[in-house]
Amino acid sequence: MTARFVAKRSSGGAESVFCRAARRERVERTPVWFMRQAGRVLPEYRAVRERFSLVEICRRPDLCAEVTLQPLRRMPLDAAVLFSDIVLPLIAIGVDVEIVDGVGPVVRDAVRDAAGVRRLRAVEPNEDLPYLTETIRLLARELHPQRAVLGFAGAPFTLASYLIEGRASRHFLRTKQMLYANPALWHELMSRLTSITVATLRAQVRAGADAVQLFDSWVGALGPADYAEFVQPHVRRIFAELAPEGVPMVHFGVHTAGLLDLMKDDGATIIGLDWHLLLDEAWERIGHDLGVQGNLDPAALFGPPNALERRAADVLARAANRPGHIFNLGHGLHPETPLANVMHLVDFVHNESTRLRSAAATAAFASP
Amino acid sequence: MTARFVAKRSSGGAESVFCRAARRERVERTPVWFMRQAGRVLPEYRAVRERFSLVEICRRPDLCAEVTLQPLRRMPLDAAVLFSDIVLPLIAIGVDVEIVDGVGPVVRDAVRDAAGVRRLRAVEPNEDLPYLTETIRLLARELHPQRAVLGFAGAPFTLASYLIEGRASRHFLRTKQMLYANPALWHELMSRLTSITVATLRAQVRAGADAVQLFDSWVGALGPADYAEFVQPHVRRIFAELAPEGVPMVHFGVHTAGLLDLMKDDGATIIGLDWHLLLDEAWERIGHDLGVQGNLDPAALFGPPNALERRAADVLARAANRPGHIFNLGHGLHPETPLANVMHLVDFVHNESTRLRSAAATAAFASP
Numbered sequence: 205m206t207a208r209f210v211a212k213r214s215s216g217g218a219e220s221v222f223c224r225a226a227r228r229e230r231v232e233r234t235p236v237w238f239m240r241q242a243g244r245v246l247p248e249y250r251a252v253r254e255r256f257s258l259v260e261i262c263r264r265p266d267l268c269a270e271v272t273l274q275p276l277r278r279m280p281l282d283a284a285v286l287f288s289d290i291v292l293p294l295i296a297i298g299v300d301v302e303i304v305d306g307v308g309p310v311v312r313d314a315v316r317d318a319a320g321v322r323r324l325r326a327v328e329p330n331e332d333l334p335y336l337t338e339t340i341r342l343l344a345r346e347l348h349p350q351r352a353v354l355g356f357a358g359a360p361f362t363l364a365s366y367l368i369e370g371r372a373s374r375h376f377l378r379t380k381q382m383l384y385a386n387p388a389l390w391h392e393l394m395s396r397l398t399s400i401t402v403a404t405l406r407a408q409v410r411a412g413a414d415a416v417q418l419f420d421s422w423v424g425a426l427g428p429a430d431y432a433e434f435v436q437p438h439v440r441r442i443f444a445e446l447a448p449e450g451v452p453m454v455h456f457g458v459h460t461a462g463l464l465d466l467m468k469d470d471g472a473t474i475i476g477l478d479w480h481l482l483l484d485e486a487w488e489r490i491g492h493d494l495g496v497q498g499n500l501d502p503a504a505l506f507g508p509p510n511a512l513e514r515r516a517a518d519v520l521a522r523a524a525n526r527p528g529h530i531f532n533l534g535h536g537l538h539p540e541t542p543l544a545n546v547m548h549l550v551d552f553v554h555n556e557s558t559r560l561r562s563a564a565a566t567a568a569f570a571s572p
Numbered sequence: 573m574t575a576r577f578v579a580k581r582s583s584g585g586a587e588s589v590f591c592r593a594a595r596r597e598r599v600e601r602t603p604v605w606f607m608r609q610a611g612r613v614l615p616e617y618r619a620v621r622e623r624f625s626l627v628e629i630c631r632r633p634d635l636c637a638e639v640t641l642q643p644l645r646r647m648p649l650d651a652a653v654l655f656s657d658i659v660l661p662l663i664a665i666g667v668d669v670e671i672v673d674g675v676g677p678v679v680r681d682a683v684r685d686a687a688g689v690r691r692l693r694a695v696e697p698n699e700d701l702p703y704l705t706e707t708i709r710l711l712a713r714e715l716h717p718q719r720a721v722l723g724f725a726g727a728p729f730t731l732a733s734y735l736i737e738g739r740a741s742r743h744f745l746r747t748k749q750m751l752y753a754n755p756a757l758w759h760e761l762m763s764r765l766t767s768i769t770v771a772t773l774r775a776q777v778r779a780g781a782d783a784v785q786l787f788d789s790w791v792g793a794l795g796p797a798d799y800a801e802f803v804q805p806h807v808r809r810i811f812a813e814l815a816p817e818g819v820p821m822v823h824f825g826v827h828t829a830g831l832l833d834l835m836k837d838d839g840a841t842i843i844g845l846d847w848h849l850l851l852d853e854a855w856e857r858i859g860h861d862l863g864v865q866g867n868l869d870p871a872a873l874f875g876p877p878n879a880l881e882r883r884a885a886d887v888l889a890r891a892a893n894r895p896g897h898i899f900n901l902g903h904g905l906h907p908e909t910p911l912a913n914v915m916h917l918v919d920f921v922h923n924e925s926t927r928l929r930s931a932a933a934t935a936a937f938a939s940p
Contacts, residue, residue, distance in 0.1 A: 375906060377871055384875025424827075427847040427869050427902075429886060459792075461829035462849035479795040481830035501795050503745055507752025518797060534795075538743060 216348035217414035222282040226452035228528035234557035235282035240536035241275040269342035279550040283352040290358025296332040314370040329407030337411035344412030355408030359420030360397035398438040417454040424459025443471025479534030484522035495528030584716035585782035590650040594820035596896035602925035603650035608904035609643040637710035647918040651720040658726025664700040682738040697775030705779035712780030723776030727788030728765035766806040785822040792827025811839025847902030852890035863896035
């Protein structure tokens, strides 16, 4: 176990399958959870959303915990990921963001100058996000010690892109324009967002989260040189400041195949992989002293069960019983995904990974 | 020179800097062209578009040749890429596609069943696309022998995705659903589109195109296993059937970092690289017996000149005077790109690559 893997075993879910796998210990089966597992794929979630907005749910710990737990009541998922949105901390410090169905966050006054950047004050989680930590406490009480509670926050690049573009962007031209034309302002913006991210994640861990995931969904828009210069220092600060908390830390982005050689050294203990590369090759490049999470194409859940099983089995075969694999999709569940396929996949991953382990044990026993 | 690089020197532009570089011969400077160089970035193009639709332009060889040549009248670009659209051959065989400004191709009757696939008949270029070959002839007359004429066509995956989804898609769920649920129908669709692509490219070469580019813009939506199973056989057929024509063949897609290990063996003589990976590392993986094209982030053209020059110089430094590099962007020019920056970039690439070569020659001379 290398230095960067010193994880204390103090969290309430530290002995769950998820946490043991996340620490790269041997486990009896591969743990599985899905990004966006709590959400529109579930009819019971859609029923809640008829009465409450996404932000209203997040601000009511009882309701937020219930929504977070909904998928675990249906399926034996190994972790509950806090139901939230990456812009929640921004809303909490007064940024005028609306979360529009089918569009995502829409920022009324896009941040494009020094005055806009200066308005981004620090987050005081106890004051600004009391509901977030309270929800984590409720989840910990419900799930520990068998299952893990996973906290999360948006990464500064992805947050910055929403603030600068005003909404989800295809080409990130204004964002890149700022980092090319005004690197000092860019770094000031990133620095403030980094502080917000650290405070948000640290509060979740101290409230009982067993692990955290940094969502840098759009960082793959950058080439490696721009990542190294404009993002990496901030991501490294996040993981360095969180490392003393002693929980596994996942770094996830989409289209990061060209960035993995950089990301692997940024301090995360687990790299979240999308589906655009083969898990075994990516893990080889990242190094086996880190864990990996992923990496089934979320579209596979739209196929027939045999096609879905074949692809999920391929992911598990490439993980090859190696300690440190957490099964997930390569990105979030699409809202229109057939729920029966999602439930089937959880069982398949558990059964198939158990079978692979027992086959490997038999082979080891049989060999001279 | 390996077998897959046998390029005859019969085309009229075969001794242009572009073609010599494309055959991985030593050249005095790095050739440069841009995807979408003819188009909305030019005011003279926008003036033409006030009177003619995109398809009208394509169908009038004089006008189409003029639009294709517009950027070369402004800048010393090394190749003219036929002004066209990847759906043009589909329109020519009766598919009801409209090219909508700011949206791209919109297909009225999306292809989702066997009847839809069967309606895709073969293309007879002389009958169906006489204007395409006539435009190439006009271009060859104007540009040869100094500059190269580059033909192009859409790749079957990208065409299939438009036909199935009905328009540009973010997640390609219907496309993937077909390949998961009905692989036989998928392969039949791909097979028909492959025939269309081959016929379109072959006709362009025989009319005088010095090289061709296969645009598989969206193929990066697939993971490597799906590429290997559902796309690769068809792409290989394209390059195998075109190889006897003896011209350099570029294979381009976006977000292909995870697919390069497969694409390198598909028969293209040059791989087009987007900006999400470092050119030297990608070339190493592809192998130096193939050429590479790319790979500046098109967004770099929105930055100040010093930031732009720094990034273009980095691309050239990574190409390291190695024979077989064609400078390009990692994807098409954005319509809003400042034209002055585009013109500056062409000069910069020519000057800087000349300087790098002379510096290398001096160093070689000085070394014992």
